[in-house]
Amino acid sequence: xxxxxxxxxxxxxxxxxxxxxxxxxxxxxDPKVKMVLDLQDRQxxxxxxxxLSSKDATTRYWAAxxxxxxxxxxxxxxxxQLLLHDRLDSVKIAAAYSLGQIGDTTAQRYLIAAFDTEDxxxxxxxxxxxxxxxxxxxxxxxxxxxxVTTYQATDTALIEGQVLGIYHFMLRNxxxxxxxxxxxxxxxxxxxxxxxxxxxxxxxxRGQRLGLDTLIGVDSTLxxxxxxxxxxxxxxxxxxxxxxxNTPLAKSALLQQFNIEQDYRVKCNIxxxxxxxxxxxxxxTIFAALRDTNLHVVHTINEYLLEKGISRDANTYRRLAQxxxxxxxxxxxxxxxxxxxxxxxxxxx
Numbered sequence: 001x002x003x004x005x006x007x008x009x010x011x012x013x014x015x016x017x018x019x020x021x022x023x024x025x026x027x028x029x030d031p032k033v034k035m036v037l038d039l040q041d042r043q044x045x046x047x048x049x050x051x052l053s054s055k056d057a058t059t060r061y062w063a064a065x066x067x068x069x070x071x072x073x074x075x076x077x078x079x080x081q082l083l084l085h086d087r088l089d090s091v092k093i094a095a096a097y098s099l100g101q102i103g104d105t106t107a108q109r110y111l112i113a114a115f116d117t118e119d120x121x122x123x124x125x126x127x128x129x130x131x132x133x134x135x136x137x138x139x140x141x142x143x144x145x146x147x148v149t150t151y152q153a154t155d156t157a158l159i160e161g162q163v164l165g166i167y168h169f170m171l172r173n174x175x176x177x178x179x180x181x182x183x184x185x186x187x188x189x190x191x192x193x194x195x196x197x198x199x200x201x202x203x204x205x206r207g208q209r210l211g212l213d214t215l216i217g218v219d220s221t222l223x224x225x226x227x228x229x230x231x232x233x234x235x236x237x238x239x240x241x242x243x244x245x246n247t248p249l250a251k252s253a254l255l256q257q258f259n260i261e262q263d264y265r266v267k268c269n270i271x272x273x274x275x276x277x278x279x280x281x282x283x284x285t286i287f288a289a290l291r292d293t294n295l296h297v298v299h300t301i302n303e304y305l306l307e308k309g310i311s312r313d314a315n316t317y318r319r320l321a322q323x324x325x326x327x328x329x330x331x332x333x334x335x336x337x338x339x340x341x342x343x344x345x346x347x348x349x
Contacts, residue, residue: 021056024090032059040066045075052078057088064094068101076102080110093128100132100168108137123157130161134168139176142169146178153191163199170207179203180210187238188221194231201234204241205269212244219245223253232263239266243273251277255285264294271300279308290320290330302333306340314342 027033036059039047048070051063064082067075075098082095096114099107115129133141145165151158163186166179180203186192187200204210204222212218222245226238239257242250251274258270271289274282289301305317317338321331 021058022088024057024061024088030058032056033062035059036062036066039063040069043070045070045072049075049078052082057091060086061088061091061094064091064098066098068094068098071102073102073104073106076104076107076110080107083110083114089125093125096125096128096132100128100135103136105136105138108133108141111137112141123155127157127161127164130158131164131168134165135172137165137169139169139174142166142174142176143178145169146176146182149182149185153189153193156193156196159186159192159196160199163196163203167199167203170203173208175207175210177211180207180212180215184215184218184221187234188225194234198231198234198237201237201241204244205237206240210244212241213246215245219247219250223250227253227257232266235261235263235266236269239269239273243276246276251281255282258285258289264292264296267292267294267297268300271297271304275304275308279310283313287320290326290334295329298327298329298333302329302336305333305337309337309341311341311343314338317341 025033028037036048036051039051045067048063048066051059052075054060054063060082064079067079079095079099083092083099086092086095092114096111099111111129111133115126130145133145137145145162148162151162153159163183166183169175169179183200183203187197187204190197204212212222219242222238222242226235226242229235229238235257239254242254254270254273258267261267261270267289271286274286286301286304289297292298292301309317315338317334320326321334321338323331326334
């Protein structure tokens with residue numbers, strides 16, 4: 001290890017005539033890139049820390065990126081120097097990304113300091129700073145991030161940074177009503193880019209303890225957006241969010257959309273969302289969907305019946321499985337559900 005560090009040190013010390021590099025290469029065959037990736041693979045953090053001060057931009061960039069994989073907390077202070085003082089945005093972005101990936105709250109103060117509130121040309125850099133804060137910031141900062149409503153629809157990078165920050169807080173089980181309200185607001189406004197609205201919708205789909213069932217009027221808002229949404233990927237996420245409101249209006253919207261939906265992925269998520277509602281109130285739709293020609297939809301229905309089926313319908317599952325027009329996967333699913341839900345005292349061949 002000592003000889004390796006010595007070689008790296010020599011490589012980091014420029015000759016008097018060496019010019020400071022400003023070009024970053026992504027060519028994995030480049031010797032400098034190969035050297036850094038080899039050190040990363042070997043987790044030689046001491047050597048990588050030395051490379052963060054290299055005059056060569058490519059070396060500096062890839063060394064910074066290496067810590068996104070290694071996640072060594074000892075690199076935070078050194079990465080922060082790149083974040084705050086490097087002359088190249090690409091290197092600063094790499095430092096921000098790695099600080100977020102390391103995930104330690106001590107990086108938050110550096111990221112906040114690095115955010116440029118005046119330079120609009122640094123919007124892309126600010127996006128990565130906001131996202132990184134979501135990965136490592138404290139719960140105290142989430143309401144502060146969520147309260148910013150001055151970003152315009154054309155400020156794509158800044159808006160993406162905000163929603164990604166809120167989203168990553170959620171992935172760490174840190175949620176706040178202000179964050180949820182901000183995501184609801186963004187997904188409801190069609191003037192925002194689809195990239196922003198998709199993250200906001202995904203937040204509503206994946207977030208736990210968001211309290212969507214306690215917000216007055218959110219069921220009608222989300223249901224309307226869901227049924228009018230043209231982007232299938234956003235509809236996929238919204239289906240799960242609508243289900244979380246757990247109201248008759250939401251259930252009606254899901255059932256109506258299922259009957260006209262053409263995208264199998266959305267239909268699968270509608271079935272998953274229907275788990276939030278009383279089985280008997282959606283049973284007819286579930287049974288009718290057993291004849292869907294898409295195997296993904298059928299498999300999702302099988303999972304639904306296995307989880308939500310009731311003993312009262314166990315014999316019904318068994319009888320339906322005898323229908324010769326059903327595909328084998330449907331029959332297997334029905335018999336599996338019947339076997340699980342059939343009461344011992346009622347079971348008969």
